[in-house]
Amino acid sequence: xxxxPRQSLLQAxxxxxxxxxxxxxxxxxxxxxKGDVPVLISEDIVISQPAKILNFLRKQKYNADYELSxxxxxxxxxxxxxxxxxLLPALxxxxxxxxxxxxxVTKPWFASRxxxxxxxxxxxxxxxxxxxxxxxxxxxxxxxxxxxxxAQIYRDAKECLNLLSKRLGTSQFFFGxxxxxxxxxxFGFLAPIYKVCFPRVQLQEHLKQLPNLCRFCxxxxxxxxxxTVSGHSPAxxxxxxxxxxxxxxxxxxxxxxxxxxxxxxxxxxxxxxRKLTTLKLAAGGEESxxxxxxSP
Numbered sequence: 370x371x372x373x374p375r376q377s378l379l380q381a382x383x384x385x386x387x388x389x390x391x392x393x394x395x396x397x398x399x400x401x402x403k404g405d406v407p408v409l410i411s412e413d414i415v416i417s418q419p420a421k422i423l424n425f426l427r428k429q430k431y432n433a434d435y436e437l438s439x440x441x442x443x444x445x446x447x448x449x450x451x452x453x454x455x456l457l458p459a460l461x462x463x464x465x466x467x468x469x470x471x472x473x474v475t476k477p478w479f480a481s482r483x484x485x486x487x488x489x490x491x492x493x494x495x496x497x498x499x500x501x502x503x504x505x506x507x508x509x510x511x512x513x514x515x516x517x518x519x520a521q522i523y524r525d526a527k528e529c530l531n532l533l534s535k536r537l538g539t540s541q542f543f544f545g546x547x548x549x550x551x552x553x554x555x556f557g558f559l560a561p562i563y564k565v566c567f568p569r570v571q572l573q574e575h576l577k578q579l580p581n582l583c584r585f586c587x588x589x590x591x592x593x594x595x596x597t598v599s600g601h602s603p604a605x606x607x608x609x610x611x612x613x614x615x616x617x618x619x620x621x622x623x624x625x626x627x628x629x630x631x632x633x634x635x636x637x638x639x640x641x642x643r644k645l646t647t648l649k650l651a652a653g654g655e656e657s658x659x660x661x662x663x664s665p
Contacts, residue, residue, distance in 0.1 A: 374460070375419050376407050378557025382423060384593040385548040388431040394482065423550065433549045441544055445551040448536070448543075451529060452558050458503050459526030459572055460558065462519060465499035469568045527575045534579040541588065548589070556589050 383390045390409075409416045409425065416422050426432070434442060464475045471492075479495070480488040507518045533555060537543055543551045562573050563586045577583060 374457075374554070374557035374561065376557075377560045378553045379407055379409075379419055379422055381548075381556045381589060381593065382426070382433060382550060382553035383431075385433040385553060386426060386431040388426050388429070433553065436547065437544060437549060441549075445549065448533075448551055449554050451532070452554055455525040455529035456558050458507060458522040460562065461499040462503060462522060463562070463567065463569070463572055465496045466503065467567075467569050471496055473568055474565065523571060526572055530572075530576055530579060530582065534582050537581050537585060539581065542585075548593075552585075552589070556586060559586050560590070 380390075380392070382388075406417070407419075407422075409422045411425070414425070416425050427434075434445065437445070463470055465471055476492045476496075479492045483491055503518065503522065504515075507522055511517075540546075542548045543555065559576065559582060562576050563583065565573075567573065
């Protein structure tokens with residue numbers, strides 16, 4: 370299944386780096402390579418995986434990380450790995466497996482953007498693939514039942530959100546006052562949780578109790594996507610869970626390992642990040658950013 374973060378993180382990265390992208394909606398997902406979206410098309414080049422798209426943009430000197438040190442680059446990779454391991458399973462479950470959310474929001478939402486007859490088939494296929502992915506990565510001992518797996522992935526996701534909140538602190542972005550790849554990834558993961566109106570909202574409720582992460586999302590939506598953000602009044606920040614320290618140690622350990630393995634992540638000169646850049650939508654797109662509805 371297409372994880373919700375993909376489109377939002379790529380659009381955020383393009384905004385941060387100043388990459389001149391035009392956003393088009395693909396009504397028939399079979400037009401994309403192997404049905405994989407989003408897709409970047411540049412002249413006769415077609416790129417379909419987020420990591421490859423980001424690498425392509427960096428090679429074109431649109432690099433949001435050009436001022437980062439090697440240590441900060443290693444931190445970025447470590448936190449991205451943490452997001453993929455700890456937060457993504459809960460995000461997939463929230464969108465594709467939780468029955469009320471899937472039936473009332475995800476299925477009709479995706480089906481409305483996919484041409485008939487694919488609209489009758491693909492949402493169910495993506496739901497099954499999401500469940501299989503969760504069980505494949507989390508369904509082994511000591512977690513045997515689906516209920517146990519669900520409880521664990523949401524515990525992990527909340528711990529990850531707590532760690533992100535602690536790492537961000539009072540800063541505007543994760544490495545100061547300029548957004549980077551890590552900010553794009555975190556925004557890509559958080560924005561769908563934060564903005565989509567689900568009937569089952571346990572992860573969303575936890576996020577809204579972390580005011581600095583809510584402010585982080587609001588600032589990016591307002592400054593880079595020119596969206597009017599409705600007021601939110603999150604409660605006070607939760608006390609860090611007992612496992613928060615372990616997660617911090619895990620990130621630090623992975624960051625140090627990556628730093629030793631990578632001599633220099635960004636050698637070539639780059640365009641400086643641009644603030645308040647915009648993405649143009651092709652004809653037929655919404656007047657505001659697609660993130661206004663976080664469409665797939």
